[in-house]
Amino acid sequence: MKYTEKYQIEYSDCDENQHLKIPVMIDLFMQVSEHQLDKGHAGIADLLKRGLGWVVTQYQIKISSLPKPGEHVILSTEAAGYNRFFEYRDFGIADQDGNSLVQVHSQWIMFDLKKRKLTAVDEKMMHDFDVPLLQKMPRFPRLRPLDKYDEKRQYRVRYDDLDINHHLTNSHYFNWFIDMFDRDFLKTHLIQTIDIKFDKEVRYGQVTYSCMTLSKEPVKSYHAIENEDGKEQAVCEIGWRKI
Known part of the structure; x- marks a missing residue:
């Protein structure tokens, strides 16, 4: 319903x-x-x-x-x-x-x-809740991390970043992704599509890296959240359009 x-x-x-x-x-x-x-x-x-x-x-x-x-x-x-x-x-x-x-x-x-x-x-x-039992799993895009990203930026999970489940709230990942772009790009482009997969939870005090590679044609950005050992904890692809 x-x-x-x-x-x-x-x-x-x-x-x-x-x-x-x-x-x-x-x-x-x-x-x-x-x-x-x-x-x-x-x-x-x-x-x-x-x-x-x-x-x-x-x-x-x-x-x-x-x-x-x-x-x-x-x-x-x-x-x-x-x-x-x-x-x-x-x-x-x-x-x-x-x-x-x-x-x-x-x-x-x-x-x-x-x-x-x-x-x-x-x-x-x-x-x-009258939710139907599915015989087949819905298909989501298969997201895989890139072998190498062009840019990386370090973040630390703060207390105010946590949700009620005691890990990084899922909306906050997007703050880290969007923060990788410069202001001129964000003033001239809008997001069309987002595909994101959360692999491992990110916990309080953890040091992580927001990683990004930007492709120009079509305009698409590839993201990952990695821990200090370089293991991905989330993978994301964002499609953009020019304003």
């Missing part, structure tokens, strides 16, 4: 070009999803009592247009299906007339917060 909420885009949600920031967009999706889950007693507070949490493993995002300050939009989310270990959830942003601006497919696992590993999907919860 699709769940929707109305929302007005604020200036604080947007960058200097008055486009919705990607990390804010991700946070809005988490917010609308949490509101839906809360209504079915499957939100953060309910899962914490069981020592569990939701963790995203992959996003596929298509952006037609990013809303601007003052615009009224419709945020939506829907549990699209599940199998033994994964739950699939769609998100969207539409304008007030219902025209699609952003479409997102995502893959999630249920995470044992004490053992720090995935656990099987709660079938009763899926039944209560």
Whole structure:
């Protein structure tokens, strides 16, 4: 069942070009999803009592247009299906007339917060939310890290970067990706597509490296988050268009 909420885009949600920031967009999706889950007693507070949490493993995002300050939009989310270990959830942003601006497919696992590993999907919860059991796994792009990246920048995970699952919140990865570009590029280009896969959780105090290679034709950027040993913890590809 699709769940929707109305929302007005604020200036604080947007960058200097008055486009919705990607990390804010991700946070809005988490917010609308949490509101839906809360209504079915499957939100953060309910899962914490069981020592569990939701963790995203992959996003596929298509952006037609990013809303601007003052615009009224419709945020939506829907549990699209599940199998033994994964739950699939769609998100969207539409304008007030219902025209699609952003479409997102995502893959999630249920995470044992004490053992720090995935656990099987709660079938009763899926039944209560009328989520269909899938016979085949939805296909996401196969993302692999490059052998070498042109640029690297070091970051340290701060306390305020953590989410309720005690690791780097997924929206914050995009801050590190976007920070790799110079201002002139960001003032003249907009994101069209994002494909990201989260391989390993990033924990408090960890020193990581945001890595990037930018291709000019077509304009596409390749990213990874690596630990100090050079092991990737997330891989991302972003497609851009010139304004």
